[in-house]
Amino acid sequence: MTVTALLETDLDPDPFVQFERWFDAAKSADIPMPEAMTVATAALDGEVSARVCLLKSFDHRGFVFYTNYSSRKGHQVHDNPRAALAFWWQPLERQVRIEGAVVKTTEEESDAYFATRPRGSQLGAWASEQSRVLAGRGALDARFEELSTTYKDLPICRPPHWGGLVLLFVLLALLTAACSATSSALGLNLKQIGSLAAVVTGAQLPLTLLAGILLPLSLGPAWLRVLGHVNPMYYAVQASRSLAAGTVAAAAVGVGFIVMAVIAALAM
Numbered sequence: 709m710t711v712t713a714l715l716e717t718d719l720d721p722d723p724f725v726q727f728e729r730w731f732d733a734a735k736s737a738d739i740p741m742p743e744a745m746t747v748a749t750a751a752l753d754g755e756v757s758a759r760v761c762l763l764k765s766f767d768h769r770g771f772v773f774y775t776n777y778s779s780r781k782g783h784q785v786h787d788n789p790r791a792a793l794a795f796w797w798q799p800l801e802r803q804v805r806i807e808g809a810v811v812k813t814t815e816e817e818s819d820a821y822f823a824t825r826p827r828g829s830q831l832g833a834w835a836s837e838q839s840r841v842l843a844g845r846g847a848l849d850a851r852f853e854e855l856s857t858t859y860k861d862l863p864i865c866r867p868p869h870w871g872g873l874v875l876l877f878v879l880l881a882l883l884t885a886a887c888s889a890t891s892s893a894l895g896l897n898l899k900q901i902g903s904l905a906a907v908v909t910g911a912q913l914p915l916t917l918l919a920g921i922l923l924p925l926s927l928g929p930a931w932l933r934v935l936g937h938v939n940p941m942y943y944a945v946q947a948s949r950s951l952a953a954g955t956v957a958a959a960a961v962g963v964g965f966i967v968m969a970v971i972a973a974l975a976m
Contacts, residue, residue, distance in 0.1 A: 734797040749784040770876040801885035813872030822866035830864040
């Protein structure tokens with residue numbers, strides 16, 4: 709298969725639309741499990757861990773996968789709510805990198821997805837204590853059989869320690885083997901956190917300035933823990949299409965964070 713260079717003119721301005729194009733292409737190419745992705749998380753002390761998970765859905769909120777909240781990654785994103793995803797579709801020689809903050813899906817959404825899972829997988833969510841050392845395979849099998857008897861002919865409800873996580877992306881980069889040294893950051897999309905959505909250009913500096921100031925204010929105190937892990941200068945520049953726009957955007961977001969910090973301090 710011939711791999712052509714990745715040009716900005718080939719990309720849709722909406723990063724979700726562009727990701728969907730590549731994702732559909734991966735499915736059409738009969739790539740085994742194109743939804744498989746590496747999920748990297750880190751503890752507060754900087755210890756990093758990674759594992760392969762399955763992307764279950766994506767929309768303008770972000771990218772959704774499901775897990776045991778008591779697992780290692782569950783504890784890490786609770787303490788340090790940010791993560792990175794990586795897709796590699798070898799036959800197409802395409803890679804997608806996604807970085808951002810992580811929050812739980814709603815309980816209703818987790819319940820709805822859990823209800824679609826095979827019965828064995830539902831029982832497994834109760835039986836398996838992810839990331840913990842097993843006394844032996846026999847103990848897991850015995851627990852599974854016990855639950856099978858308990859729930860015989862009964863619907864299985866979702867365990868409270870199991871549910872969805874959504875990565876609210878800040879950076880989405882597309883790479884191909886033909887230009888492995890070049891990546892295209894498609895921008896900061898603010899729709900998923902209830903604010904303005906725009907790809908910054910030189911002609912949008914007034915809007916960028918306003919959005920940068922309003923963004924931290926619109927998120928409110930509940931988001932302070934997530935925002936504490938965000939570098940506004942880095943992400944504002946990544947969101948820009950020009951150096952001038954990036955500089956103004958970074959300064960605007962910085963001003964917004966300062967205003968939010970002052971408000972939070974006065975409220976204490």
